[in-house]
Amino acid sequence: MSKDSVQCVWLKRDLRVLDHRPLVEAAARGPVVLLYIVEPEMIEAPDFDGIHWQFIRQSLVDLQASVRELGGALCIRRGEATAVLDTLHIEYDFAGLWSHEETGNAWTFARDKRVARWASGAGVTWQEFAHNGVVRGLRDRDGWARVWETRMAEPLLVVPESLSSPTPAVADIEIPTCAALGLTLEGRALDLTGGEGEGLRVLQSFIDERGKRYHREMSSPNQAYKSCSRLSPYLAWGCVSMRTAYQAIATAAGTRMPKIAARAVIARLHWHCHFMQKLESEPAIEFHAFNRACDTLRAQGHDAAKLEAWQEARTGYPFVDACLRALKARGWINFRMRAMLVSFASYHLWLDWRCFKDWLACQFIDYEPGIHLSQIQMQSGLTGINTLRIYNPIKQGTDHDPDGKFIRTWVPELKEVSNDFIHDPWMMPDLIQIETGCQLGVDYPLPIVEHREAVRFARARFTELRQLPEYREASRAVLQRHGSRKGRSGRGGGRGTKRSKQADDSPQGEFNFTA
DNA sequence: AGTGCAGTTGACTTT
DNA sequence: TAAAGTCAACTGCAC
Known part of the structure; x- marks a missing residue:
């Protein structure tokens, strides 16, 4: 030209x-x-x-x-x-x-x-x-991590000094509003504003102030809102490039940010691309399970009443309902709680991932298809190469919201319930229900499923599934396609001959995510 | 002071 | 990144 x-x-x-x-x-x-x-x-x-x-x-x-x-x-x-x-x-x-x-x-x-x-x-x-660390036309994961490192280390491309406009001049149009496009925003209380300038400010405030205890506070829904970077929507819509974020944080490591916190963030920037890569390499995961033998696992998994109770945040599990309500209002919740919500829908309610993936995408202000799809599948047990991670909503609550602060903020029906019962209000004796003015089944729902029973049912279905030869075969294929080469036997892996039992040494590590 | 017991904690295994 | 189960070591306490 x-x-x-x-x-x-x-x-x-x-x-x-x-x-x-x-x-x-x-x-x-x-x-x-x-x-x-x-x-x-x-x-x-x-x-x-x-x-x-x-x-x-x-x-x-x-x-x-x-x-x-x-x-x-x-x-x-x-x-x-x-x-x-x-x-x-x-x-x-x-x-x-x-x-x-x-x-x-x-x-x-x-x-x-x-x-x-x-x-x-x-x-x-x-x-x-190429945008970020995703590689188009990738055959397998050999050398993938190195490509990521190389791309992230390349100097940032500076803004052109000036742009010369074409003729005729571009006519300004009013950028359509949600209303003009027939989209609604009811009930949202969003605190992040889109835009490159805002994105860079959020990055800066994370490095200078908010991120010091990232590694310790990201798991608690109480603290994560402030201590997490909150960069995800800016990365998803490209207001800030992955490389910009990476370099700012890597540079701050050991000075403005504690090394351990910076390392934790960088690991997640890496995972971000890692999960997007799965969709890039296998677009079918929008419609099919990674392990195709899982496609019919929850074939009857569309109990409209259960789906609705989950979407409306009245499952009867206070911590689950609090997380759902917070997510719906803010468009964001921390990773661990997202995993719990998907786990609850998939295992406790036995819903097929395809009947809730779009609804969930619509709650996430930072919706990124590759991460969304691979995470939903992983948290639903559909990869065939991971052990099931079934979250206990009561344990998650006592671990990450011990004093029930988060629950009381988002589930005001339980405001007066004491710490003794805040995570399992159905255990409240009648007398106490009357005293606190919170009658179960009236003011707040009874649990729609019983934890132990639901989990036992889900586990049994997976036990059956794993007997099938087509399941085993498909699992091998998933590992072949998406599995890391790092640490696999017969490939070196730089660890000497002794096999460590660390998680990053296991083939399952490839689907893992720490939060 | 020593013994038995219940309950707790942590490491490790299994699903 | 999960949770539940097992086992051994340990703690506090009563007798």
């Missing part, structure tokens, strides 16, 4: 100007149209919610300002991607289309294929660059 021909940067989940390779590459070649497409398919997708659009919208407002400051303009259009690109191509005759690789759902994958076809038909060169 000739120098000074118009270039189009197509923004997707990369709403920023710092460390943005497509932008840098395009700006070096000529006038730039920065395009964001409001796609009907996205707005209408079952895993898309007003909570997401609001965050995107705020990010676009912020981006609009920074792009203007560089002398450019942000072009926002509504419509199907190839239709929008086609119109824009007629208007600007751009020679190159630049974007980041996206690890998305079936619809984004199909749309990208349409765009590729359109680009080649229109004589436009579409260039995509």
Whole structure:
């Protein structure tokens, strides 16, 4: 393409100007149209919610300002991607289309294929660059961790000094609100605002103030809200690049942040890409269990009443209900509690993951398909290579909310219940129920399932399943495809001949996540 | 002071 | 990253 021909940067989940390779590459070649497409398919997708659009919208407002400051303009259009690109191509005759690789759902994958076809038909060169640590076209996990390290260590790409705008000038349009798109935001009390500027401020406040005790406090829903980085939505929508976050935290390790805290965060940035990689390598996990033999395990797993009780946070388990209510209001809860909520839906309520994955995605302001899908499957026991992790909601409560503070905040029905019964109010003698004004089954529901009994049932189903030869075979295949090479016998692994019993040495480690 | 017992704690194994 | 079960060591206490 000739120098000074118009270039189009197509923004997707990369709403920023710092460390943005497509932008840098395009700006070096000529006038730039920065395009964001409001796609009907996205707005209408079952895993898309007003909570997401609001965050995107705020990010676009912020981006609009920074792009203007560089002398450019942000072009926002509504419509199907190839239709929008086609119109824009007629208007600007751009020679190159630049974007980041996206690890998305079936619809984004199909749309990208349409765009590729359109680009080649229109004589436009579409260039995509790797985003974060996900590797496209990966065969197995050999050397994956090294690629991640290498990418994270590369210098940040600076913001172009200026952007030259194409003619005709990009017309400003009002960025549609949730209401304009038919999306709602009822009952939310979100405290994070979308945008690159906000994202960088959140990163800074985490390093300078909030993250000192990250490693110790991330498991408690009381403290995690402040002590976790809260970067997840900014990473999910690309307001802050993974590399920016990584380098800021790595640099602060041992100075502004305790080394142990910084290490814990970096391990999770690594896991972030690790789980996205699973969807990139196997898009079918949107619809099928990692281990296909598990696909029919909960075939009858759609008890509408149980699903509804869970979604409405009236399961009768105070800690579960508190976590669900907090999540619904804030759009965020810490990792451990997410795992517990999925475990409860999958094991205690025996619901099929496919009947709640979209609803859950709509509660997460930081929804990232690759992480979401692989985590749900893992916490539901569908990988076939992990031991079952069935959370005891009472134990989680006594461990991470010992004085019931979190429960009383989110389940006010139990405000007057003493610490003796806050985690298992159904144990309250009638007399005490009357005294506290909290009658079980009236003011607060009785447990919809009995823990021991439900867990025994779930375990029995898995025991049966594991007898099947097709299950064993599929498990081997999962390990082959997604399993780490690190520490596997016969591959070296740098630990000498002695096999350690540490978790990171086990093949299961590949699906693991610490929080 | 020594013994028996109940209950606790921690390490380790199994599911 | 889970939880439950087993076993041994230990603690506090009564006698």
